[in-house]
Amino acid sequence: MMTSPEQTIHIIDDDKAMRDSLSFLLHSAGKASRSYTSAKAFLDSGIDDLDGCIITDVRMPDMNGLELLAELKARGTRAPIIIMTGHGDIPLAVEALKAGAADFLEKPFDDQIILQAIQKAMTSAPDSESDTLKDGFVAELATLSPREKDVLLGVVNGKPNKVIARELGISPRTVEVYRAHVMSKTGAHSLSDLVRMSIAVGL
Amino acid sequence: MGNLENPLQLLPVRFGLSHRQRGWALFFLFAAFFIFGTIRAQLSNLAGGDHRYLFFFIPLIIAVCILSGWRFVLVTGLACLIYSELLSPPVWPPRHMTLPHWITVVVFVLTVFSIAIGGTLMQRTERAAILAADQAMDREKRLNAIISTIRDGIIIIDKNAIIQSFSEAAEGLFGYSAQEVIGKSLTVLMPEPMRSQHHNYMQHYFDTGEKRVIGKIRFVPGLRKDGTQFPIELTVGVLNSNGETYFIGFVRDLTEAEANRKRMQDMQAELIHISRLSMLGEMGSALAHELNQPLSAIANYMKGSARLLEAPEPDLSKIRDALTSAGDQALRAGDIIRHLREFVGKGEAALKPENLHQLIEDTGALALVGLSDNGVHLTYKLSPKTKTVMADKVQIQQVLLNLIRNAYESMRDSQKRDLVVSTNLQKSGEIVISVADTGPGLDPEIVNRLFQPFVSTKTESMGVGLSICRTIVEAHGGTIWFETAPEGGAIFKFTLRKPPEGIDDDQP
Ligand SMILES: Nc1ncnc2c1ncn2[C@@H]1O[C@H](COP(=O)(O)OP(=O)(O)O)[C@@H](O)[C@H]1O
Ligand SMILES: [Mg+2]
Numbered sequence: 001m002m003t004s005p006e007q008t009i010h011i012i013d014d015d016k017a018m019r020d021s022l023s024f025l026l027h028s029a030g031k032a033s034r035s036y037t038s039a040k041a042f043l044d045s046g047i048d049d050l051d052g053c054i055i056t057d058v059r060m061p062d063m064n065g066l067e068l069l070a071e072l073k074a075r076g077t078r079a080p081i082i083i084m085t086g087h088g089d090i091p092l093a094v095e096a097l098k099a100g101a102a103d104f105l106e107k108p109f110d111d112q113i114i115l116q117a118i119q120k121a122m123t124s125a126p127d128s129e130s131d132t133l134k135d136g137f138v139a140e141l142a143t144l145s146p147r148e149k150d151v152l153l154g155v156v157n158g159k160p161n162k163v164i165a166r167e168l169g170i171s172p173r174t175v176e177v178y179r180a181h182v183m184s185k186t187g188a189h190s191l192s193d194l195v196r197m198s199i200a201v202g203l
Numbered sequence: 204m205g206n207l208e209n210p211l212q213l214l215p216v217r218f219g220l221s222h223r224q225r226g227w228a229l230f231f232l233f234a235a236f237f238i239f240g241t242i243r244a245q246l247s248n249l250a251g252g253d254h255r256y257l258f259f260f261i262p263l264i265i266a267v268c269i270l271s272g273w274r275f276v277l278v279t280g281l282a283c284l285i286y287s288e289l290l291s292p293p294v295w296p297p298r299h300m301t302l303p304h305w306i307t308v309v310v311f312v313l314t315v316f317s318i319a320i321g322g323t324l325m326q327r328t329e330r331a332a333i334l335a336a337d338q339a340m341d342r343e344k345r346l347n348a349i350i351s352t353i354r355d356g357i358i359i360i361d362k363n364a365i366i367q368s369f370s371e372a373a374e375g376l377f378g379y380s381a382q383e384v385i386g387k388s389l390t391v392l393m394p395e396p397m398r399s400q401h402h403n404y405m406q407h408y409f410d411t412g413e414k415r416v417i418g419k420i421r422f423v424p425g426l427r428k429d430g431t432q433f434p435i436e437l438t439v440g441v442l443n444s445n446g447e448t449y450f451i452g453f454v455r456d457l458t459e460a461e462a463n464r465k466r467m468q469d470m471q472a473e474l475i476h477i478s479r480l481s482m483l484g485e486m487g488s489a490l491a492h493e494l495n496q497p498l499s500a501i502a503n504y505m506k507g508s509a510r511l512l513e514a515p516e517p518d519l520s521k522i523r524d525a526l527t528s529a530g531d532q533a534l535r536a537g538d539i540i541r542h543l544r545e546f547v548g549k550g551e552a553a554l555k556p557e558n559l560h561q562l563i564e565d566t567g568a569l570a571l572v573g574l575s576d577n578g579v580h581l582t583y584k585l586s587p588k589t590k591t592v593m594a595d596k597v598q599i600q601q602v603l604l605n606l607i608r609n610a611y612e613s614m615r616d617s618q619k620r621d622l623v624v625s626t627n628l629q630k631s632g633e634i635v636i637s638v639a640d641t642g643p644g645l646d647p648e649i650v651n652r653l654f655q656p657f658v659s660t661k662t663e664s665m666g667v668g669l670s671i672c673r674t675i676v677e678a679h680g681g682t683i684w685f686e687t688a689p690e691g692g693a694i695f696k697f698t699l700r701k702p703p704e705g706i707d708d709d710q711p
Binding site for chain 2: 024028
């Protein structure tokens with residue numbers, strides 16, 4: 001359960017400030033990192049058997065984060081992949097989680113959050129989402145009201161709040177409220193948690 | 204028309220006589236003939252056979268001429284001649300006749316002929332006139348039929364603005380019947396301030412011939428019988444008839460005419476579009492994304508620095524570098540926002556010389572749409588020195604619309620509901636347009652943020668109106684502010700520029 005300090009974190013972002021600052025933050029937490037300006041630069045760096053963890057932005061020119069994810073999965077990369085998204089990219093992030101990303105983070109993020117995400121991604125194998133958690137989630141799902149379930153399904157399917165609102169004939173703000181209810185009922189700490197668990201139980 | 208040769212057939216037409224009455228007329232004629240004849244015979248018995256008694260029949264012949272045609276005049280003349288000559292002894296055989304007697308007979312015959320000819324001529328002209336009148340009546344009937352089927356209300360007034368004709372559609376629009384308003388002044392159909400200004404407008408037209416309304420489409424408020432106002436589209440034409448001037452107005456109800464409502468909506472949609480409301484939304488997400496990058500970087504630098512500072516011997520140079528980078532990122536965020544403001548403020552506003560007075564009055568009428576609360580009196584005080592202004596018409600309409608609507612809405616619970624839109628030329632050469640109301644004034648809670656977006660005291664409202672106004676006015680190189688009226692209402696004012704010297708200062 002320990003992260004060895006040699007394990008490198010690979011940062012892929014087209015924005016220099018983002019790369020540098022993240023690298024600085026990881027350094028301040030005692031973690032080594034390497035930065036790449038693009039998905040291509042990362043793939044070309046010739047690392048076949050990656051260790052550590054990959055953190056990539058979604059919106060990038062040429063090859064975006066999702067395409068990189070697919071490519072890495074196709075190559076059989078074992079290293080966990082964390083996706084960073086900007087505002088309004090949540091549907092994209094849901095797609096990423098379904099495609100096998102270990103986690104997703106909304107920019108800007110708290111240092112605790114990213115460090116925990118890295119920690120978690122590197123210590124747990126991708127398919128062994130704790131069974132007890134899963135069982136608990138399934139039990140909680142049963143307590144959701146039909147409306148709450150509708151909203152959850154919408155969210156898990158990567159629909160923006162507005163679309164969910166229109167489909168259910170309620171206001172976006174109400175969707176927000178339902179989403180919060182769902183989160184607290186299921187004990188999900190973040191949207192990422194919620195989506196991941198939903199995917200895990202095959203919603 | 205084919206019966207011109209048979210005047211008798213025209214009798215009933217000309218005098219309105221039926222067949223039966225025509226029979227009576229002829230009966231009285233013959234009766235008159237015998238009475239005159241008998242009197243004439245009696246006279247000749249008394250005074251001897253004076254041939255001049257022949258002229259006694261002239262009135263009878265004239266009567267026949269009036270009632271009938273030349274044939275009857277000739278027949279009656281002949282009958283009179285025979286009757287008179289046979290009954291007055293000693294006239295037969297003719298060799299006993301004296302020269303004066305012959306002259307009398309010839310003059311009588313000539314007189315009868317001239318009566319026949321003159322009468323016929325007169326009747327011809329009269330018939331022509333009657334036919335023309337008939338046709339005119341026909342045409343009027345046809346015209347009335349057309350007018351009554353036209354959906355636009357049609358109102359004809361004379362030069363004193365007295366209503367002469369009021370179509371069925373106009374009755375429906377204004378709620379008055381034609382009888383109620385015909386003969387009254389057109390101003391009963393207008394709310395203030397048009398009511399008191401209308402006379403001046405007409406006078407202006409007669410004095411200068413300048414057509415402000417005629418031939419143009421104008422949006423003006425109308426006043427129904429029940430006192431409610433409604434927006435109308437007005438087109439006015441001039442009619443000159445028999446040396447009299449009439450004005451004909453076509454009135455289209457903009458609240459009811461479906462097509463027009465749609466046009467109105469299109470117009471408003473366009474206004475909203477121009478006001479960059481949608482652009483705000485689109486740009487909002489782009490902006491959020493752009494700002495996210497520097498903000499994330501700043502967060503990372505700061506949090507990382509805080510972590511480093513926890514170490515017993517912090518690496519100060521690293522921390523200093525990080526803080527410098529964070530500062531740079533904050534500046535980068537500022538740049539993004541500045542760019543955005545330049546983009547928004549750059550204003551593709553196409554400034555042209557516009558007729559400010561017309562712009563204001565049109566917008567005032569437009570602002571009525573959808574507002575049920577009509578106890579509001581809208582008046583204009585437009586300075587003649589502010590006729591032309593440099594503006595993007597649609598955008599300035601949007602500004603006025605927002606300000607007028609706000610003023611309307613603010614007076615919902617007020618006793619006094621006066622809305623005054625006025626213009627003034629300042630010494631600096633700028634034109635000040637102000638919208639004043641008698642509402643409760645501004646909520647002190649929000650006065651400092653009034654022109655910021657999403658500031659509103661209304662539950663159902665977005666609160667973007669005034670921020671849009673400011674964006675537009677500033678893109679015009681003007682400023683917008685508010686003042687408090689002495690009685691407590693709000694006065695919103697903004698400035699616009701006059702066109703450069705010499706350009707279109709007297710635009711129609
Ligand atoms: N004429 C006025 N009198 C009083 N308050 C006003 C007036 N005009 C604007 N306000 C106040 O300013 C706020 C913002 O106005 P605006 O930006 O047009 O947004 P909205 O009308 O959508 O609320 C209003 O909610 C109202 O409280
Ligand atoms: Mg408003």
